[in-house]
Amino acid sequence: MVQLDEVTTFGLTKNFGDLVAVDHVDLSVPAGTIFGLLGPNGAGKSTTTRLLSTLLRPTDGTAVVSGFDIIESPVQVREITGVLPEEGNHTIYPSLTTYENLEYFAKLYDVPVENIPERIEELLTFMELWERRDDKAGELSTGNRQRLALCRAMLHRPKILLLDEPTSALDPIAAKRVRELILGLSKQYKQTFFINSHNLPEVQRVCDRIAIIDKGKILLQGKTQELRSKLLAKQKFRIRVVGDIEKSSSIAKSMNFVEDVKGEVDSILVTIEDPTENNSTLMQSLLNDGIKIVEFAEEEATLEDLYLEVVKGRDA
Amino acid sequence: MALKVSYVKYGLIGTAAIGPIMVIATVGLFVFTAPSPAELYVLMQMMSPTISPMLGLVAIIPASLIAANALVGEREQNTLEPLLCTPLTDRELLVGKVLSSFIPSIVLLLGSILVSEIATISMFLIAGFQPMLFPDVAGLVLLLTAGPLMILAMNSIMILISGRVARVYEAYQVSGASVMIFILPMILPMLTLDATGGIDIEAVWLSNIITIIIAATLFVVTWALAFSRFNRDRMVSLV
Numbered sequence: 318m319v320q321l322d323e324v325t326t327f328g329l330t331k332n333f334g335d336l337v338a339v340d341h342v343d344l345s346v347p348a349g350t351i352f353g354l355l356g357p358n359g360a361g362k363s364t365t366t367r368l369l370s371t372l373l374r375p376t377d378g379t380a381v382v383s384g385f386d387i388i389e390s391p392v393q394v395r396e397i398t399g400v401l402p403e404e405g406n407h408t409i410y411p412s413l414t415t416y417e418n419l420e421y422f423a424k425l426y427d428v429p430v431e432n433i434p435e436r437i438e439e440l441l442t443f444m445e446l447w448e449r450r451d452d453k454a455g456e457l458s459t460g461n462r463q464r465l466a467l468c469r470a471m472l473h474r475p476k477i478l479l480l481d482e483p484t485s486a487l488d489p490i491a492a493k494r495v496r497e498l499i500l501g502l503s504k505q506y507k508q509t510f511f512i513n514s515h516n517l518p519e520v521q522r523v524c525d526r527i528a529i530i531d532k533g534k535i536l537l538q539g540k541t542q543e544l545r546s547k548l549l550a551k552q553k554f555r556i557r558v559v560g561d562i563e564k565s566s567s568i569a570k571s572m573n574f575v576e577d578v579k580g581e582v583d584s585i586l587v588t589i590e591d592p593t594e595n596n597s598t599l600m601q602s603l604l605n606d607g608i609k610i611v612e613f614a615e616e617e618a619t620l621e622d623l624y625l626e627v628v629k630g631r632d633a
Numbered sequence: 634m635a636l637k638v639s640y641v642k643y644g645l646i647g648t649a650a651i652g653p654i655m656v657i658a659t660v661g662l663f664v665f666t667a668p669s670p671a672e673l674y675v676l677m678q679m680m681s682p683t684i685s686p687m688l689g690l691v692a693i694i695p696a697s698l699i700a701a702n703a704l705v706g707e708r709e710q711n712t713l714e715p716l717l718c719t720p721l722t723d724r725e726l727l728v729g730k731v732l733s734s735f736i737p738s739i740v741l742l743l744g745s746i747l748v749s750e751i752a753t754i755s756m757f758l759i760a761g762f763q764p765m766l767f768p769d770v771a772g773l774v775l776l777l778t779a780g781p782l783m784i785l786a787m788n789s790i791m792i793l794i795s796g797r798v799a800r801v802y803e804a805y806q807v808s809g810a811s812v813m814i815f816i817l818p819m820i821l822p823m824l825t826l827d828a829t830g831g832i833d834i835e836a837v838w839l840s841n842i843i844t845i846i847i848a849a850t851l852f853v854v855t856w857a858l859a860f861s862r863f864n865r866d867r868m869v870s871l872v
Contacts, residue, residue, distance in 0.1 A: 371865075
């Protein structure tokens, strides 16, 4: 018998009338990983999450979540998944207190009654909300409401957490805190995370596996580090200079091994083919033309580069 | 926008109060102006089939409003998705939502009946008459059988509609139209009055039985519809 990953989709498709929101998606997420589904707005990320959480029924294909088929066993899938919907901070009951919000959902998730107080205290303490337990949820800040929504998703100790844009609408500090929480939760509870995001740096910081989706189709998927190395064979360098940036850019552009040049305030960003051979040539040319080089350093390839590379490749 | 809890609470109490106020006003008028006890008892007997169903009607209206708000209200409040992500089955969700609108409605109905009966007996005693029930036994049987069945039927169909519209106000508009269908059988006993205002007590019981049968049929049909048409996918697609 074939051992499936924690989340495996088979030609998962969802149409809304003529619109194909998710188009024959095949994904594989091993247990215990933090998986990021990347894509622009309207790419099909939220629809994929809603399909996996059984909120939507696929038009074609299916998915197996921890051994349960989303079409055949939707109730079992919902029992083992915790969901943070898009704009999760808006999805709590504002007239209930922080504690009551969790108590209500603990009962709906069939958490044994005797375990509910302990479970709520543990989560609220972990999320630093225990002191706010008697406050109306509507009075909490956006960041705290998001944390409360995360607590709600964690209440029944799900094996898989489906988080839809977990840091959207959060200020940078709150977003950082949520990222830290995801990493902390992953470490402490060993759960599998399936995160939707269009925030590339965020995914880069948190996820160990990614897939890129656009117009409902998966463009690529794999381990974050491997994909970065595989796709970004050409390296990017930042050359910080004293003097004329435009002149520096045009010198770089004149080199046939330089693929791309971007001028910034005090530096140029150049993409170079075979940098081991060509870096010294470029450096020499700049020096010969009187450009003073302050720094010549490799830029770490980001997921943004990867994303643009993939989308550019598809459009071509 | 979803209804605020306080608006719902006071709105329901206000609506439910209409029934007992009507009963108390009618009974009070007859008790304190009746020329003789014999005429009073005849008048009360005639009024019972007309006034009693009103207590049922005022309980159906809040039931339809609460039920109309049930799912579309959650959607407007953005709390529908987390609710649908819980392991509740469609049937459990439907029954839960129906009960959440049925319980306050039935409490309002029973409260209205109790207040009406206590007020009637008190007024009869104050005026020095032998007390009687108002609603009478036929009225009570109608209210305690057809009433809950109608409320349940109304609720199940309204919950179904609530899951299929995008805005609370759309649900209210549909509920306004639907409630008429459910009100009609409840006014059947009023038709037992003849042209002279006299009443045939056998016709009252017959009309009660017909009303109960209609209510039971509506209950079965609406629940079958609700169970077969309840659709999570459609609810989420509207989000």
